[in-house]
Amino acid sequence: MKPLSIVVRTCCDMFAWFMVVFGSYVIIHGDVTPGGGFQGGAIVATFMALLLVAYGGEKVLSWVKFSFYNGLLIVGLLLFLLFGFSGMANSFFYNFLAVPEAVALAGGAHGIIPPSGTIALMDIAVGIEVTGGLTLILLYMFKGTRMFNLIEMGGETGHDSR
């Protein structure tokens, strides 16, 4: 796939970063506003979709490191599970950072937004995971549909039927 015109490329350059910022906003405010980790992560992953459309697969695939997105995926998943385990003194997934209702109502120290404890942190973990996962899906799907080439895929030692 060839790169599109300079107008499209310039627009995508700007919008791609805007999508990252907006997606991060949705992830971070996931516990209090509509949206959340998954939705925000999907928005962040649009970054790669825009670049793929604007620059074409060959160029983008030479820029990206798959291992980076794999890393995001794993870090997100492990963080999520870590928060699950850290409430283990009470029960799995217990929200150990939550401020009890009475305390939150009595003191004004918690700001105007009620604190949600581990829910916000888990949201961020999901956001990281979805960013990595969806970006990988986009890249693999692009590779599979637009740049399908068995020889290039090489190294896949599969099932050899005699």
Next chain:
Amino acid sequence: MNWHAHLPALLLAVPLLGAFATPVFNMGGKTLRNAWFIVISSSVFLIALALWHQVSVNGIQVYVMGAEQFALSLPSGMKLPVRIILEVDALSAFMALAGSITSLAGAWFSLSFMDRFTGLSRFVSLYLLLTVGMLGMMITGDLFNFFVFLEIASVASYGLVAFWRDRPQAIEASFKYMLLSQLAAMLVLVAIGFLYGRYNVLNMAAIGSLIHMGIVEKVALAFLISALALKCGAFPMYLWIPDAYGEAPASVSCLLVTVSQASLYGLFRVCFSIYGLAMSNKVVAWILIIFGLLSMFIAVSMAVIQHEVKRLMAYHAVSQTGYMLLGVGVGLLALGNSQALAEYGFTALKGGVFHIFNHAMYKGLLFLTAGTLYYMTGTRDLNKMGGLVRKSPWTAFMFVVAAAAIAGLPPMNGFASKLLIYQSSFAVHPLLTVVALVTSILTLASFVKVFQTAFLGPEQDRMADVKKVPATMLVGMGILTVAVLLLTFFPTWALSHLVEPAAKALVDQAGYIAAIMGGAF
């Protein structure tokens, strides 16, 4: 705080951690990854064993995810349970034990069997995720949660069935499975939506305490039964099974058997614990019985003519599922009538439930031996094998054990469970027993064929350079062989300690509900 209380959560959290951390360990090389795989699978087995022990000593275990106390199902004056609740009764623990044994055996078997392929980090992750999905379906007490785990198991198995992606047949099998399984999943979701709209709860016990039959409940029941029967491969909807089981790597087929039985477990849960006595007419029981009879007979007659070894075994998996449906269907028929239940219903339930465990063990073992045959010879076609008993006597021995068990030859564990089903179905109608017996004979016939063509016969020139069977594959098969032999030698112990509590738990709807809702429902 007693760590025993956390066993239900650990049963899911440990394999989940295993799946997510596999890529990290994969960076440390092959040995580290394999060690991690075995450590996680073994710990899942130990946790399942401990959980089973815990349940058989202390009764139903309830675990509330994210609550201040793990057993707080009705916090501060609420009438209905909130949060995701895991409810492990004797049947769940029994299923989880069977599932974790096959998972462990498959893990050992995979080490050498999959060694020469790439992408093993993903393989291990998906395998452990499949284990999580299966165990989750077995121990959850929440209908929507059940759907989520159903989807986790399905999605992991699409990837695993298509793992040998340079084989077009594998892609086709995976795609077929994906379409059918998504259809089933959507039916389940719609049915859950119906029940949620009607009762505003998703907890199985809570729905069970509130339910009274109306048109909505009937529609939901029809959706649930058809979808879960599709997932467990009952007769008219079994078409994905031969492809999926046949094309997946052998260790995955071994686990997939138990995963379909988790759907079967879901079906029983819906019939007994959610609907239970509210479902007073006998239609559902007869539907299960007829599904069972048809799957049994038609699948076995398809199996006899197969000559691709794993397809043959996959058809047998469908046929054996028929026995469980027959047994539990007869049990359901007698539900609510204490005299019928005592006369034949409970025996049928015991037979059906025992057959689930037996089937998980010997069918898993059969798939592993089929994988070994393929590993040794490089072909799946029975007509191209022969004389392999000289090359690997241990494999031949284990195959004989499994084949005798599946055919229900008298000393084996398969005989014990089939006998219970024969005895009890005879009380309903002799024809049921006749079909079951004929099926058993045809099963024996087809496994005699497999044994004769693959293992016996003169040594053949083209079999001269077959590969040696590695030790880890023998360990994988050995685990299941030991399980089959233990069940064979101690059927009375197994019946009274494993099976009877599970069958009792299935009938005891009131106990299942009371564990969540307290005594006051």
